Amino acid sequence: MDIIVESVHAGYGKAEVLRGLSLRLPERGVLGVLGRNGMGKSTLVRCIAGLNPPTSGRITAGSRDITALEAHERARLGLTTVVQGRGVFPNLTVRENLEMGRIASGRSLPSRLDEVVSYFPRLGERMSQKAGTMSGGEQQMLAIGRGLMTHPKVMLLDEPSDGIMPVLVHQIADILARINRESGLTILIVEQNVPMIFRMTDRCVIIEKGQVVASGTRPELEASNAMHEYLAV
Ligand SMILES: Nc1ncnc2c1ncn2[C@@H]1O[C@H](COP(=O)(O)OP(=O)(O)OP(=O)(O)O)[C@@H](O)[C@H]1O
Ligand SMILES: [Mg+2]
Numbered sequence: 001m002d003i004i005v006e007s008v009h010a011g012y013g014k015a016e017v018l019r020g021l022s023l024r025l026p027e028r029g030v031l032g033v034l035g036r037n038g039m040g041k042s043t044l045v046r047c048i049a050g051l052n053p054p055t056s057g058r059i060t061a062g063s064r065d066i067t068a069l070e071a072h073e074r075a076r077l078g079l080t081t082v083v084q085g086r087g088v089f090p091n092l093t094v095r096e097n098l099e100m101g102r103i104a105s106g107r108s109l110p111s112r113l114d115e116v117v118s119y120f121p122r123l124g125e126r127m128s129q130k131a132g133t134m135s136g137g138e139q140q141m142l143a144i145g146r147g148l149m150t151h152p153k154v155m156l157l158d159e160p161s162d163g164i165m166p167v168l169v170h171q172i173a174d175i176l177a178r179i180n181r182e183s184g185l186t187i188l189i190v191e192q193n194v195p196m197i198f199r200m201t202d203r204c205v206i207i208e209k210g211q212v213v214a215s216g217t218r219p220e221l222e223a224s225n226a227m228h229e230y231l232a233v
Contacts, residue, residue: 061154116124
């Protein structure tokens with residue numbers, strides 16, 4: 001399922017954050033969204049997920065206009081979101097968190113537990129541990145695993161590298177790339193961590209003040225001044 005965002009405006013009350021943002025996430029593709037703090041990355045994710053509807057513009061999934069759909073309706077179409085800060089249930093065990101993902105999808109789905117554990121063996125070793133007592137990286141794996149339990153077609157990830165040590169960031173990036181390759185999961189990943197994005201994909205957009213200011217492949221972006229200008233790297 002591809003996602004097309006067309007001229008979307010969104011914000012909070014009078015404060016406009018997205019100012020005519022457009023991008024295309026191709027089916028089975030991985031698109032990176034880079035941008036500095038406060039540029040509207042999380043707002044974009046929330047907009048696509050249906051948690052913060054746009055004031056104007058259009059979002060389509062497949063050939064379907066989803067602009068006016070509620071978050072749970074988008075979820076039923078196969079959209080899943082891993083929010084910034086992970087959002088696992090700290091007092092539930094790993095297994096319960098994963099099962100919640102399946103139940104929350106609102107569909108009667110076969111359990112995908114074995115598959116999720118094959119991607120994240122660490123979760124398999126910690127099934128009865130309370131999620132809140134796991135390390136940041138383990139909680140991130142759990143949040144991704146819980147998303148996978150809903151049998152998504154598209155996964156939106158909001159800064160999965162946040163607060164996680166580099167070696168684990170690389171591991172998570174490699175697992176996500178593998179899931180994309182093996183199951184065709186379409187992925188939008190918002191990050192400030194440029195190496196993480198480039199481990200997973202060649203294609204990125206850079207957003208600045210709620211608009212896409214640069215897009216292209218890694219070599220294209222590196223050849224232009226965009227990385228330096230908008231990301232200070
Ligand atoms: N619930 C909210 N109410 C009011 N303003 C908000 C709200 N959430 C975000 N904002 C503002 O919207 C702007 C964009 O925020 P957003 O969270 O989308 O940025 P971001 O690119 O994800 O930043 P970061 O890299 O720090 O996560 C910021 O100026 C922020 O203060
Ligand atoms: Mg954010």
